[in-house]
Amino acid sequence: MLRVSVDSDKQLWLKTITRKKIPWTHHIDFGGMVTNDLAIFSFPTNFLLDSKGNIVKKDISIDALKEILK
Numbered sequence: 001m002l003r004v005s006v007d008s009d010k011q012l013w014l015k016t017i018t019r020k021k022i023p024w025t026h027h028i029d030f031g032g033m034v035t036n037d038l039a040i041f042s043f044p045t046n047f048l049l050d051s052k053g054n055i056v057k058k059d060i061s062i063d064a065l066k067e068i069l070k
């Protein structure tokens with residue numbers, strides 16, 4: 001799972017990830033390149049990746065993720 005953020009405060013972003021114990025990969029996109037490349041138009045947006053880093057699903061819910069991981 002990959003989550004992309006456009007937060008402007010890196011320290012607050014890191015504290016939130018730690019406080020909420022969000023286990024997957026996070027990226028903060030200060031310049032907007034990633035959000036443009038991945039066609040992210042709303043937030044939050046997440047991606048489910050396969051073992052090679054390919055996008056399998058976009059905007060997957062926690063319930064759908066649990067079903068896939070069974």
